[in-house]
Amino acid sequence: MLFLTLALSLLACHEPEDDADLGDALLTEAGHYALTVEHQPDPPITGDATLLVQILDGQDGSLLTGSSLVVTPWMPDHGHGVMEEPVVVEDEGLYTVEFAYSMPGTWELSFEVDGAHGPDQLVVTVEVQ
Amino acid sequence: MLTAALLVALLTASPAHAGACCVGSTSVVPARLGECERWVLGLSTVAQRSVGRWDSSGQLSPSSLQDDSLTTELIGGWRWNRKAQLGLSVPTLINRKDLGEEPIWGSGLGDVRLSGLWDPLNELPRGVEGVRAWPVPIFQVGLRLPTGRTWEEAEGALFEDVTGRPGTGLILAAGLERTLDRTPWSLNLGGELAPDGEHLHSVLGLDASLGRTLGRRFSVSARASHQQTRVHGEDSGATRRSSVGISAVHGVPLRTRSWLALDADLPVPGLGQNNLRAVRAGVGVAVLR
Numbered sequence: 143m144l145f146l147t148l149a150l151s152l153l154a155c156h157e158p159e160d161d162a163d164l165g166d167a168l169l170t171e172a173g174h175y176a177l178t179v180e181h182q183p184d185p186p187i188t189g190d191a192t193l194l195v196q197i198l199d200g201q202d203g204s205l206l207t208g209s210s211l212v213v214t215p216w217m218p219d220h221g222h223g224v225m226e227e228p229v230v231v232e233d234e235g236l237y238t239v240e241f242a243y244s245m246p247g248t249w250e251l252s253f254e255v256d257g258a259h260g261p262d263q264l265v266v267t268v269e270v271q
Numbered sequence: 272m273l274t275a276a277l278l279v280a281l282l283t284a285s286p287a288h289a290g291a292c293c294v295g296s297t298s299v300v301p302a303r304l305g306e307c308e309r310w311v312l313g314l315s316t317v318a319q320r321s322v323g324r325w326d327s328s329g330q331l332s333p334s335s336l337q338d339d340s341l342t343t344e345l346i347g348g349w350r351w352n353r354k355a356q357l358g359l360s361v362p363t364l365i366n367r368k369d370l371g372e373e374p375i376w377g378s379g380l381g382d383v384r385l386s387g388l389w390d391p392l393n394e395l396p397r398g399v400e401g402v403r404a405w406p407v408p409i410f411q412v413g414l415r416l417p418t419g420r421t422w423e424e425a426e427g428a429l430f431e432d433v434t435g436r437p438g439t440g441l442i443l444a445a446g447l448e449r450t451l452d453r454t455p456w457s458l459n460l461g462g463e464l465a466p467d468g469e470h471l472h473s474v475l476g477l478d479a480s481l482g483r484t485l486g487r488r489f490s491v492s493a494r495a496s497h498q499q500t501r502v503h504g505e506d507s508g509a510t511r512r513s514s515v516g517i518s519a520v521h522g523v524p525l526r527t528r529s530w531l532a533l534d535a536d537l538p539v540p541g542l543g544q545n546n547l548r549a550v551r552a553g554v555g556v557a558v559l560r
Contacts, residue, residue: 246332
């Protein structure tokens, strides 16, 4: 699963609260939210990609709806992003993000969340084949 | 990506023995003029085919993307005195990307490159007047103009229509070269600095060549190069690649020059990072006076 890949790349992220049951979710930088991210296809390959994202409360792990989510893919080693801005659609707390990786290599996915606890963000690293 | 290719072209434009008068007929690259040559006009084509990639840890990795290109360059050069010459390169690119379905194509003008080369010392044959058995230095300064299509300007999702990098690049290079009997060699260090959005993009390359002249009209040479690119700034990253190549040149003094070249990125873990691995084949022809 990509969850493992993402988790390994998140060494700088905050540890979840002891009493929160966040499962595989990844805590945002300020700890306001936790994201579950499923990548399709898995492992990632060049071309079309879909992310299935859920936004959880960073404290109690409850599912949040109605938040704003902006996803920005970036290739730091080459200094570029993707051609078209990712499209984000929410359906009852499940955010579907569609975009296309333009080339193989190491990509960063920046998730900017703005919801009940204010703005927060999460950056994960993905190896695209 | 393109910057790396341009740097390779820049560095290989420093044949080991072109400093001596009228040996230009066996120079490795036509843009470099011999002392008695005044100008050159040439056309070269290089086909590149991807064979894999180095991942972020330097390991060899397959790529889901077949990334091929054909780069055709119009090359001009003019020597206005014995120690200095100007060069111009106008590339056009045809890119082919294939994810295993229908390949997609893109093309366009690349980044035009202007360069000036300063060749301050005479390279005399070994032992002549007992002087200068040492290598002679060469210095190059140039500009890469952003005439190509950058990724921000392109429309293709796989960057198939990207033909250039953003910003004007400052190119600096220095090298040593020497011909010992019929064996020319050269060592060059060069790079480019260019603004890239809020960051600074740099390319640094090291290139070494060793050749052999065969009569008055032929030469062959082998070369090895290593280069790395870096985006300086927050969350910056780097790419590296290493390659080897061979070339053969045929020249008629003060008339024509033609050449063939083969080049391959080395399939060795650790000699590259987060970069495409490719093989390349090139052919070119030039007239000079």
